Each structure stands twice: as C-alpha cells, then as structure tokens.
Amino acid sequence: MLTVTFHGAAGTVTGSCMEFAIDDRRILVDCGMFQGSRSLEALNLEDFAFDPRRIDAVILTHAHIDHSGLLPKLVSRGFEGPIWCTKPTRDLLEHMLADSGRIHEYEAERRNHRRDRAGDKPFAPLYTAEDAMVAWGLCRTVDLEEPFDPADGFHARLWNAGHILGAASVELAAGGCRVICSGDIGPDNKSFHPDPDSPAGIDHVVCEATYGDRRREPLSIDERRRLLKSEVQAAMARGGNLVIPVFALERTQELLLDLQYLMATDEIESASVFVDSPLANRVTGVFGRYASQLEDTGGRNVFDQPQLHYVSEVKESMRLNSVSGAIILAASGMCEGGRIRHHLIHNLHRPDSTVLFVGYQAQGTLGRVILGGAERVRISGRDIKVRAQIRSILSYSAHADQAELLAWIDERCPISGSLFLDHGEAGALEVLRREVHNRHADLSIRLPQIGERYALPPGQPAKRLDTGRVDLAEAVGRDWQNAYADFATVLKSRLKDLQDDRQRREALDNMRAILESYNAHREGERRNRG
Structure with a gap:
C-alpha cells in the first residue's frame, strides 16, 4: 500500500518534504529548508529521517527555498536520482540554490571568525555553492499535464498551481491510489499566471493552509495597483525612502510590474526604484526571458525600464544610505538576512521613511516583530528605535486565502479518502479544518505532524502508522530566542528610565x-x- 511520511511543513509553513513509498520504492515531493526562528532553522542541521541513497526520485513543486533548499544536502548525502520539475523552475533553481549555498558558506565563515569561539570546533556550511550546482544538474524538466514516471510504480503529472513562475501541483498514482499534493496555491487575480488547476475525484489530497485563517478582500490587479499608488504617494510626501522587504522570487517582479505601470501611466511621479538584491536581479533576468509567455506583460519585457535600477555591488548598496525619496526593494522578505537589514538600520529610525510589508511574515522573524508594532528592534547587534511609518498591503500574497483554498478543495471533490492540511501554523490549520468540515462533514481531515506516517488505501480514509515527533513544539512556534531578543531590546531603555x-x-x-x-x-x- 502507498504510504506518505511528512518530514516538514507540518504544523509550520516551511521545510516542505513528503516521502511517498510503495514496497521498496520511494520518492520525495519537495525537499525544503526550514526558515524562521533559530530553533526551527536548527532542524536543517539534523540528519534526514530517511536514507537519501534509497530515494529514487524527487518531484519539486517550485523553486522557493522552503520547498527546494535541502536538495544540495540530499545530494551530498548520497541521493543520485532525477529531480523532476517544470522548465521555469529549473531555470530559477540555478540561481536560488547557488545563492543559498553562498549564504551557508558566508554564515559558516562569519561564525568561525567570532572571537568568542576561539578554540572551538569550526562550523561547516550546511552545503556550498558547488554542492548546489551538483544538485541542479540532476534536474529533469517536464511540461504541465504531461504524464511521466518518476520511479518504477509511480505515475505523475504536474498541474499549474498559480503560485510563482513554474509552480506546480503534483498528481501521483501508485498502488491503485491517486493523490494530489497542492504545493503552494496561488490566489485569484495573480499577476503573470492563470488560476490554479488540478483534476477532481481524488483518493487523497494534501493541501497547503498558509492563509487558512484569513480572508482577504477580493481585489483585481487594478484595485491592487490603486492601493500601491496610495502607499507610494504617502511615502513620497513624507520625504524619506520607501523601503519594501521583498522575496527575491516573484514578489520583486510583481512590484516592478506595478510600479513601472503606475509611472508609465503618470499615476505616480517618476521615482528611482532600486532593486538591492543580487539574487532578485538574477531571478528578474529569468522572468525577462519568459516575459512574452506571461500574463499582464503585453508580451514585452517590463523589467527593462529606465526607472528601474538593479544594484549588485556592495558599494552601490551602501551609497543608498544617503538617498531620500527613493523606493528601495531589498531581500529577504521576512527581514531575516540579506541587504534589507542594512536598509532597516538606516531607515527605521527616520520618521520620514516608510517600511511597507507586502508578504507573509512567519513567527519568529524580524519582519513579524516589526509588523507587530515593536517600538525597538535589535538588528546586527544594534538597538534601533522604530520611528518610521510601518505599513502593509496584503493583496500581494502569492498564497490563496481561506476562501480560495476552500474553493480549490471543493474543486478536487469528491475526495474518497482523506484531506491532509499542511504548510500552515497551528491556528491557520485548525481554522481551515473547521471550515472544511462545515462544508464536507463526512470527509476525513488530517492535520499531520512532522514525522507522522500514513497508509493511503484507495477510496478509504488514511490510517496513521507512526506518530510524529513530540520534541518540536518549541521549534515550530515562537522560541526562547525570540523572547530573549524582545527582552534585550527593551532592557536598556527601561534601565535608562530609572532615576x-x-x-x-x-x-x-x-x-x-x-x-x-x-x-x-x-x-x-x-x-x-x-
């Protein structure tokens, strides 16, 4: 009988990895990195819960690091099989994995040079840029809806997920059972991509629940641009910079599409837009190659415009410290690393600057702390008082909201076995579970935990075979280091308040x-x- 084991993104939104097995054949759907708090990211250092040498193939839903970021580690531990994905995903992965490898190399070098580590055993990077390129070389591409056999006994098709360039849902058939893994599902009215699509009448469905507890006001692209226009005008009127933490893949390109449109139609005054992320710049180059095939571009390369400046060199980035009235897009989107932290240091204390969040902020991240109203934050050893305007636009999400997830699940019905809800925090998972139950009272709904294994009988509810890990409750939520950072940030100011x-x-x-x-x-x- 076909079985599935959840190795990540169960009770949390990162680390996507599912192992499907039948007899002695095993495939993975995704092999992603845990991102968020330090406790959660420490899971990336653990050994895999399976033998990579016994995995026959990987099917990759898309190029985001929380779905692909442990592929180089998988390969370095002995995996030699094919990594199946769409062609755009392969093109993006070349840059995403190499950048991730360079970050791991840098972090290991930085930690090894800390003075307080003198004499300690040196850190080794999780993997290197060279490891990343070896993994990338195993990619094999397949078109959407084209049948293929990733391993003996497994039949598969990829379906448009409407999430980012190249993103797909995975249909699997094995042991007389049909399964759909949603991957990340995009919202309605998503720039660049048509709405998600997958077959109906499935035995078992695995559906993401990132926004399972949230409903957004339905907005067209024109309405979303009006919201952006209002934020840009208000930020520019204050005279400072508009700093936007962005994800290098997709969010950057969506914002560039809308900003250049608003400037080209004179709805906002022309301003210098700096994309300060080497990775985002390389990814934008990939989008440029596919521009003629994307929706909303008019068949032209909208990323090659005179107002758009792509910053790569560190010296160029540092020169932005002295500018005002600019729009600065910098990664990472949750403010956990990259050049955005540099720009936050130089803009958060400025009352005339604005920080505009346009993406999901996971628990334990600096972005979540700032968006939550923190008066002070600690960045790279510095205490920063938050005086800038903190704003957000939710309509740029690349994830379906609750209503759209429910619609996607409805369209997969009838589901004769079980619905698994994953890729969500505990609150979102439970709210979505209740909403699905209200619509499909007889449907078996499971909220898997990391480490749980289920049998997937055709036409019958899934049966749990192994329980999950009980030691991860702290890691998947807000860990002690987040509480310490909050305490340390306010401690000095509280002490100063004493007489x-x-x-x-x-x-x-x-x-x-x-x-x-x-x-x-x-x-x-x-x-x-x-």
Missing part, C-alpha cells in the same frame, strides 16, 4: 538573583528526579 545608576545596578542585581535562583531550583528538581 540613577544605583537603581540600575539594583535592578540588574535583582534580575541576576532571579535567574540564579531559578537555575538552582531546576537543578534541585533534576537531582530529586535522579
């Missing part, structure tokens, strides 16, 4: 005493248990 140095020393002594008392109490409990 004199004597009171400050007394407060620090009290905090130290509380921590030592707590440690002594826990040590006593440990000894009593022993």
